[in-house]
Amino acid sequence: MPRLQYGRTTIEWQFRPDARLKRHYVTVERGRPVLLRGPCVDLPEQEALVRQRARWIREKLALVNKPMAEDAVVTGSRLRYCGRSYFTEIRHVPALTTPRLAFSASRFVVECPWGNSITSEVVAPLLEGFFRERAEEKLLPRVRHWERETGLKCAGARIRQFQSRWASCDAANVLQFHPRVMELATSVQDYIIVHELCHTVEKNHTRAFWNLVAQVMPEWRREHEALERATFGDAI
Structure with missing residues (x-):
């Protein structure tokens, strides 16, 4: 991997050509090489581009790599959304007076009144609020899509925070989804929706239930295994 020396700082970078971009962009993340993206250029041109931004890169490297509390979120940290880390x-x-979170241009931006780091405990409710908004906007329409696809009907769908579950189908056939379902890949989100829709017919995890899931979504095991590997929730 190419590198250059800028004062006492060694800058190592990775080049990712992207013909869709008209100029070059530099990204600095904690514990990773500097990422240079843009139109394809040879190594000397890459080095010139990195050297042009070397002072800025050095400042950002110092910021993202400084010692921090174990649970601190800093520039260069990653937050998950729809199966990817951003x-x-x-x-x-x-x-x-209070921190706030936004998502734009494929990155999370947290504005903080206290400094350049924030604890994950403070970020968690901000992120959950973001997930709730996106779930209302994106997940609930997917429920209606899968109702049309499967012919299965629920009595309603809403977003609700559970203690330790991703989703549920209650006795009245109302589907409820934890906001953090939005952390998961869209294919896993779809599996959760199908799973709960099947509970409108079969309330328990019987053979008939799993046969119905397989009929609707033949590749359900792959998504079920991905859900089991996720870091939150009991079996749905």
Whole structure:
């Protein structure tokens, strides 16, 4: 992997050509080489581009790699959404009274009144609020899609925070989904929806239930295994 020396800082970078971009972009993340993206250029041109931004890169490397509390979120940390982990930027905004979170341009931005790091405990409710908004916007329409696809009907669908479950189908056939379902890949989200729709017919995990799931989604085992590997929730 190419590298250059800028004062006492060794800058190692990885080049990722992207013909869709008209200019070059540099990304600095904790514990990773500097990422240079943009139109294809040879190694000397890459080095020139990195050297042009070397002072900025050095400052960002110092920021993202400084010692921190085990649960601190800093610029360069990663937060999960729809099965992927996204670059997170922490911005110090002293004028704020409480932190806030946004997602744009394929990155999370957390504005923090206290400094350039924030604990995961503080980020968690911000992220859950974001998941709740996205679930209302994206997940609930998928329920209606799968009702049309399967012919199975629920009495309603809503977002609800559970203690230790991803989703449920109650006795009245109302489907409920934890906001953190939005952490998962869309294919796993679809499996959860199908799973709960099948519970409108078979309340327990009987052979008939799993046969119905397989009839609707033949590749359900792959998504079920992915769900079991996820870090939250009991069996749905």
